[in-house]
Amino acid sequence: MTTRVERAPLAVLGGRPTFREPRHVGAPNVPPAGALERRLAGALRRRRLTNDGPLVQEFEAAVSRRLGVRHCIATCNATSGLMVLARALELSGEVIMPSFTFPGTAHAMRWLGLQPIFCDVDRASHTLDAATVAEAIGERTSAILGVHVWGRPCDTEALGDIAGRHGVELIFDAAPAFDCGRHGVKIGNHGRAEVVSFHATKVLNTFEGGAILTNDDELAERIRPMITFGFVDEDVVVGLGINAKMSEAAAAMGLAQLEQLPATIATNRAHHTRYRARLEELPGVAVVDYPNAAEANFHYVVLEIEPDVAPIDRDMLKRVLEAERVLARRYFFPGCHRMAPYAAERSTAGELPITEWLAARVLQLPTGTALAAEDVEAICTLVSRAFEDAELLRASLS
Numbered sequence: 001m002t003t004r005v006e007r008a009p010l011a012v013l014g015g016r017p018t019f020r021e022p023r024h025v026g027a028p029n030v031p032p033a034g035a036l037e038r039r040l041a042g043a044l045r046r047r048r049l050t051n052d053g054p055l056v057q058e059f060e061a062a063v064s065r066r067l068g069v070r071h072c073i074a075t076c077n078a079t080s081g082l083m084v085l086a087r088a089l090e091l092s093g094e095v096i097m098p099s100f101t102f103p104g105t106a107h108a109m110r111w112l113g114l115q116p117i118f119c120d121v122d123r124a125s126h127t128l129d130a131a132t133v134a135e136a137i138g139e140r141t142s143a144i145l146g147v148h149v150w151g152r153p154c155d156t157e158a159l160g161d162i163a164g165r166h167g168v169e170l171i172f173d174a175a176p177a178f179d180c181g182r183h184g185v186k187i188g189n190h191g192r193a194e195v196v197s198f199h200a201t202k203v204l205n206t207f208e209g210g211a212i213l214t215n216d217d218e219l220a221e222r223i224r225p226m227i228t229f230g231f232v233d234e235d236v237v238v239g240l241g242i243n244a245k246m247s248e249a250a251a252a253m254g255l256a257q258l259e260q261l262p263a264t265i266a267t268n269r270a271h272h273t274r275y276r277a278r279l280e281e282l283p284g285v286a287v288v289d290y291p292n293a294a295e296a297n298f299h300y301v302v303l304e305i306e307p308d309v310a311p312i313d314r315d316m317l318k319r320v321l322e323a324e325r326v327l328a329r330r331y332f333f334p335g336c337h338r339m340a341p342y343a344a345e346r347s348t349a350g351e352l353p354i355t356e357w358l359a360a361r362v363l364q365l366p367t368g369t370a371l372a373a374e375d376v377e378a379i380c381t382l383v384s385r386a387f388e389d390a391e392l393l394r395a396s397l398s
């Protein structure tokens with residue numbers, strides 16, 4: 001007879017939580033001590049805190065160089081960047097976008113009085129399905145707004161063909177996709193322009209921040225004054241503008257983090273590899289992959305949990321992890337089309353079966369430099385334990 005080693009129960013069943021401090025999705029990556037402070041001290045010495053200061057200029061140049069894009073216009077966040085871009089392109093009427101995205105994508109357009117029209121996404125890539133986009137284009141469509149979900153770029157060629165054929169703009173919410181690429185071309189170079197986020201939860205952060213990236217000289221020239229009240233010179237305002245500038249403190253953080261970006265991505269990649277190896281052995285679990293490793297930032301660990309195959313469903317797993325202080329997230333549940341204000345508007349282009357399918361299955365796990373390799377192992381062990389104890393969990397929690 002084999003003796004079974006008694007294990008402590010899962011925390012959700014009364015055991016002690018695995019982690020004392022919560023493990024968050026999107027825990028910030030931070031630069032080494034000194035790299036930020038040194039630059040901030042310079043800003044204080046110069047008494048130059050904002051308004052296109054030397055650190056913002058240095059950061060913009062460094063980002064442009066890294067991505068191989070002609071223009072980087074740093075902003076206070078990606079949402080403002082998207083709004084300024086939409087204004088600069090004089091978008092009107094309807095903008096086609098996925099529902100399977102962060103609500104900020106839709107809000108940025110809706111805030112300007114534009115109507116988001118939600119299309120379905122592709123089952124494999126989780127990004128806009130070009131076929132449904134083509135069907136949704138109508139009289140009032142002025143733009144297609146693709147989102148590089150999980151940093152995996154949209155089918156930029158197919159969307160470009162559709163936009164060209166119908167004479168509408170093509171822009172991208174590249175918020176999660178800094179340093180990612182497609183077929184050897186980094187994000188920032190697709191469509192008319194792309195907007196990246198440097199929010200605290202992103203692969204590279206400036207506390208809060210973003211950037212509009214474009215190779216269109218004329219567009220960049222139009223956007224520059226728009227982020228600073230329309231000013232082009234002292235007392236000279238050339239048009240409607242807003243305040244969407246990046247501060248020197250934010251740029252200092254960005255420069256400090258750029259230095260360690262390769263190391264950050266290497267850590268993300270190691271975590272992702274470890275998660276995949278352990279979790280894909282489990283029934284009904286798929287870990288979203290990055291087929292072209294050289295062009296990915298590996299910043300997102302996303303599971304798809306198949307309810308009829310996995311012994312417990314996504315929501316129960318989330319509950320089990322939460323009790324262990326692993327704060328997994330259901331991004332992008334339930335989809336923008338099921339959130340206010342869009343749920344009450346005529347905002348979808350037909351049914352969104354893949355979006356609904358994904359929203360019922362995805363679960364995002366913590367990763368990034370805040371997490372140690374042992375933490376990843378411990379989280380994987382917890383998921384395995386939850387699957388092993390499925391019957392007990394169902395009996396106790398349902």
Ligand SMILES: *Cc1c(COP(=O)(O)O)cnc(C)c1O
Nearest residue numbers: 077078079102104105175197199
């Ligand atoms: C993070 C994110 C945003 C918002 O970016 P901010 O810089 O916080 O404004 C918008 N869209 C997507 C897809 C995002 O992931």
